[in-house]
Amino acid sequence: MSTTSIHVELWQVAASLVLVALAAAISRWQSADLERDIVVATGRSIVQLTLVGYAIKLIFEVDTIWLVLALLAVMVFFGAITARHRADKVPNSFGPLLIALALAGASTLGLVVALGIFDPTPRYLVPVGGMVIGNAMTASAVALNRLGDEMADARARIEATLALGATAREAAAPTVRRALRSGMIALVDSTKTTGLIFFPGTMVGMLLAGASPTDAVRLQLILLYTLLGSVSISALVATLLAYRNFFTPAAQLREL
């Protein structure tokens, strides 16, 4: 893979704030009541990305795998906390989410390194790991959100199936299947339309940084497929672990 570099001046970043002002102006003009949120979002993005930038700079300079693993572990932890808020109808969802994100991150990163696609260096593992865990978080949050809704809607049907002597797993199977699907479908759909309706971020970034379109496309494809893997693993693990929390060990539906 060719290495490219680009230098961005601070004034260029500052100039792009004109578009933030435009967004705020539209919100105010149409009374969308988002001005405050836009200001907060802009402030947070500057602070958070700058801090992460310094952290990544430090990790690149120290160049040890342990620091990378520590950073990824922190991402998994905060990812699980964030996803838990969207899975509020699932009892004790933090454990399943934490395991789902950790497994999705470890297995997909492990696989791309083992297959020789990326070197096990901070330069690859940090950005790819961030994308993998971020997408895994979204997918597992969507899947568990759906699981919570579906378990509530299908309560009568699930109990009627348990009444036939089905295991909790058998009774919840249609519900788990739908939850898994909804966790995966967004990325599957966007992978279908990629390049036609939108240019994915990595490709845009590489083109802006001066890489050849061929390299940009190839890297983007690798990342899309890596993300498909991580999204399916995280949605699968999260739903398979979380549905159990709706049942007692005697295969009874818990009162929620």
Next chain:
Amino acid sequence: MLFELQNVGLDRGGRTVLDAFSAGIPEGATAIVGPSGAGKSTLLRLLNRLADPDRGEISYRGRPLSSYEPLALRREVSLVPQLPALLDGTVESNLRYAAELAGEDLDVEETLARAGLDPSFAERDVAKLSVGEQQRAMLARALAQHPAVLLLDEPTSALDHAARDAVEATLARLRSESNLSLVLVSHDPEQARRLADRVVEMPA
């Protein structure tokens, strides 16, 4: 004695649903009657361990109910809930699912007939059945497991008069089968007398 309940109590959401309830349910057909909110449906769910009591003791054929493996118990003591809740697909696929869970061979026609349905129902999509037909399909699904006890929760509550009479006739026929006991919950004392040998009253 089929079921023996001693001082059974159960709380849900900070409310006492059942309090120190004792009763004996013999083999044959027994109706449980009482005003709404008396905990009749809850009691039925306790009998096949869809829930466990917080207090007291329930025994089934002389053995503590809690010592039965819940899945095996539910195939022997089958509950038909008040509202139909079939799985997507045809009536036959629902019957097959239940029979396979119980490890029983399935004679679709015979099972449908026992529930008062003609053979053409096998291929019908459950989503296109009336509530009364769904209720009977639920009954057929339970019968596909060849249970020893059928627990029926308000089996005619959602039905009009004609459908109710038809289901009652079906239940009366099942009642005459020697190897099947019925425990049915009803808010209607008249129906309880029509369908059961014995009536257990629950206090308000």
